Amino acid sequence: MANFRNIKSMLKPRSVAVIGASRDPDKVGHVILQNYINSGYDGKLYPVNKNAEGKILGLKTYASVIDIGSQIDLAVIAVPAQFVPSVMEECGKAKVKTAIVVSGGFAEVGNKDLQDQLVAMADKYGITMMGPNCLGVMDPRSRVDTLFLPTYKLSKAQIGGVSFMAQSGAVGSTILDLIGGEGFGLSKFISYGNAAQLDEVDILNYLMEDNETKVIIMYLEGIKRGREFIEVARKAGAKKPVIVLKAGKTAAGTKAAHSHTAALAGDFEVQEAIFRQAGFIIAQDISELLYYAKIFASEPVPNGPRVAIVTNGGGAGVLTTDAVASSGVLKIADFTDQTKKMLARSMPPLVNITNPLDLAGDAGAKRYNDALDALEGDSNVDMIIVIMLFQTPGADSASAAKLIDYKSRTLKPMIAISIGSEYTEMHNRMMESAGLPVYDSPTAAAHSLAALYRYALFRSRKH
Amino acid sequence: MQLLDYIKAKKLLEEYGIHSIDSSYVSDARQAIGFSRGRPIVMKVLSEKELHKSKAGLVRLNLTTPKDITDAYNDLHKKAERIKPYKIIVQAMSEPGNEIIIGGRTDPQFGKVILIGLGGIYVEVFRDFALRVAPLSKYDIEDMLAQLKSRKIITHDGIHTRLIEDLIRKVAKLMQDNDSINELDLNPVIITDKGYQIVDIRILK
Incomplete structure (x- = not known):
């Protein structure tokens, strides 16, 4: 298993390789590199593209991450899904610490095997991996931005104390855009996609310990590790305000319940109970999530x-x-x-x-x-x-x-x-x-x- | 999933200090009359094939005279033919009070879930219930009651708060100790002036 404490290297990397970087402005790999440059990231930045020669956006380009020859804290991977496991292997050989796999085309479209291969590769080399199929991270303090969204489409959040974790990239970026228009600022944005390796338990655990994070807000679709989640949630809620918006209220309840208890206590209700016990603040919709974030960001109890x-x-x-x-x-x-x-x-x-x-x-x-x-x-x-x-x-x-x-x-x-x-x-x-x-x-x-x-x-x- | 025999379930509850109303299986009307000894009784058909006993007309209330008891037995015996195998059980009549449900469920992902709510036959209509995942702290149990819209009805304006909290605690312990229990319903638990009476138990393994 990878070392989950390495999330810090994703958020505060001193060196970043963008794998799948491109000269074509329509390519995700181009946008990511451009965003790093635009945000004023001051660590080392290495475009990687196996076909490119010379420079991309003025930076020397490498055919493989192995060729860089110095320590890489974070690799942002944006190549077609079928190439990702082999790229991950190269990252392993180059002793890359962490990787964010932006590429889609894995379990979310039924390619579970490919995803398993990818996780096995990351685990083999001890690489902490986020994604696949995710937007990645944004940290205005370290000027890290792996989002492949054109900056002109997204209001830029000020630096602040609210960290936002979201499974979904689309809902995530919508809320991120809204946060940009709010007076309170952002500490971290983490969109973790398929959660094939790093999942909500690891991320919540990290944000709970993170001194720059005063308030955690999260958009959750599913929870992978039930008991571990409960354990971390109870610690997190006791430590700082956690505001949660959970999707899936209307999902079919427990099938074929034989008792009233099972008929009433469906998945959503049970998860809501877990949030309450952890002291989480439960938001019913996106606007409530922001209302609560706002008051908890600035007000004393x-x-x-x-x-x-x-x-x-x-x-x-x-x-x-x-x-x-x-x-x-x-x-x-x-x-x-x-x-x-x-x-x-x-x-x-x-x-x-x-x-x-x-x-x-x-x-x-x-x-x-x-x-x-x-x-x-x-x-x-x-x-x-x-x-x-x-x-x-x-x-x-x-x-x-x-x-x-x-x-x-x-x-x-x-x-x-x-x-x-x-x-x-x-x-x-x-x-x-x-x-x-x-x-x-x-x-x-x-x-x-x-x-x-x-x-x-x-x-x-x-x- | 399999329904645990009623009397076995009753005994299991007893081990945790949870008392349910005096009940006994009968195989003829004479035994039922003996159980009654002149006090009013309830007679029910228990079968895995019929989970909604009241709706199906398989519950007879307030039987006192030997004639009423005999007629009821014969009637239920006949109706139950279609849902074999079945058993006929007699119980003491409960005192009047407000009906609540206390339940438990094993969630494959999160573990033991404990429920309290307004009970009886309207439990799924009003859906006034609170859930918590075990282990339950003192605060969790208090907070469960505080969450209910019907808390004043359920606790008789707070008089029986302790009693109900204690029941929740015992059910949680039972669920945590018995991993093989998938679902548990105590419904209704009747909160009377003097305390509580558990009238129906359903444990699924």
């Missing part, structure tokens, strides 16, 4: 379930109150008498001192500031939702700047709800890039805070 709502629109305050109250775990906070006194002094008479606190449509930076000052010190308030509707006369860039300023000082989880078009979106981007999660619906905001609080409960439990 709350001390309790009590939420204060500050708004500049009465209706939005009521909708948010409804969403919070129906979340199952969150509560609407009762302000302390001291808070009420402070607010009574600082607010104009038209503001009713209650939760949700409606600051009225003419509220600007100062009124938001005074309200947040009172809530920050309130021992009955565990979390804060600030609603800022930019269509109102009072809300402007100064108000948004005030929220950002406040966000940088408060110790309580704080999120914003801001709904609107261009003017709003501009401010939302401002707030998000400063680390204030912004939601475009009260329900999404309440669900996200509820997930955060559930995780706090999980973390505080006696294991």
